[in-house]
Amino acid sequence: MDENAVPGHRRPPRPTAGVLPLGLLLTGVTALLAVVVYTDAGNPPFQALDERWLGWMGGPHEGITAAVATLLDWFGGPLGVVVPLGILVVLLVRRRWWSVCCLLVTYLGASALVVQGLKHLVDRPRPENPLVRVDHGSFPSGHAAGAAMLVVLAGALLVPAARRRTWWCAGTLFTLAMMWSRTWLHAHWLSDTVAGAAAGAGAALLLWRAFMPVLAREERGSPTGDRAPLAEPSPAVRG
Template sequence: MSRHTLAPAASPATLTGAADRRRRPGVLLLAVLLLGAAAALALTVRADIENPPFQGADERWLHWMGGPHEGFPAAVAAVLNWFGGPPGIVVPLALLVFLLVRRRWVSAGFLLGVYLAGSMAVVQGLKHLVDRPRPANPMVRVDHGSFPSGHAAGAALLVVLVGVLLVPAARRRAWWTGGAVFTLAMMWSRTWLHAHWLSDTLAGAAAGAGTALLAWWAFSPALARERNRARDRNRDRDRDRSRPA
């Protein structure tokens, strides 16, 4: 017989867990690119808030969004305006409650911290820094500062958070596709309602997604450990239930 003892092969779950705990350099690169794009747009607008280099393109897009503002597009825009406004906070709050009930403390803290950082620190910080005038005659109630779009930022931020915390890795590609469509619809609605310039929505989506992706890259090992512990607990519970009395 051989004097060497073969080590047991690692299970697929163990290999998957080890892979999940590694920080993905691609996620970091994408986050940096998105946040860099938002910062570059902010500095460009800040240099000339009345007439940035892309003001002509913004005005042409706004002209295309001229109307008529009725029918099905109006209903969709109204729903998206509600979703991105103060009443829409029920969605992240419901997600937070779900995570707390499931005792996913790390995920709950991650959600709360990233949501506040993205919607308060990043978006409001850029609004106060740039203070760009909005398009004339917006069709919904708006606050100060057109740049960036808080609705677009919130949509992109929430897409990433839900994808990271709730969607299995095998199904994320479909989720990212649907999330991109949702974010684009939110961007369209903000310009269709004359609440933002097109560049405001581009910067908002980039800032929201970039903030969430950067946080995911930083905290992915902790989130993976919590997810793996929950999976182990469920497996042990199912094994106990299957044992004969």
């Protein structure tokens, strides 16, 4: 009997039920910020808030904060490739081909099309005198986008559903730390990091939702997702 047909009994909500709405919300936030900045890249409406925050990040740039910010800068650069490569190796060893496809499409496609596309389209000037080497365009933050994207990908593809709440909390703190480091290093405005984190997480959530049916079949261990038919009982069992 269907559990939903029993009076007073409701099936518990799926832990992934909010993936699509949250992905759409974060993507919408990114699009809205991009439109606002694009209209006046040199002086968007929240430029005063960005400059005030940057003033709070004035320093001194030394000690433990400098070490943490430098480490996070490396993580978002060449060192950051180690993490997705590590996830890729784990998935390949486990022969989770759909998970590999989801990882590659999200990490390569979203990073190249979303983040780099917005950087060249919006073309926002960076803060003066950044403390690290930077590329073209300040909006959005590629480091923040990459951090949020990896948090979602690792949670979706490697972390068991029962442990995801703890993972999301830890991943949020990590993404916030990355956002702080980009402004502390004067590499980005605060709004750049907000848009970057929203873009990375939003793209990863939407692609996770798109791959969810095949990922579920893969998790059940069948390439097609069809359960094997029950064996016909023997005459002895029938009797």
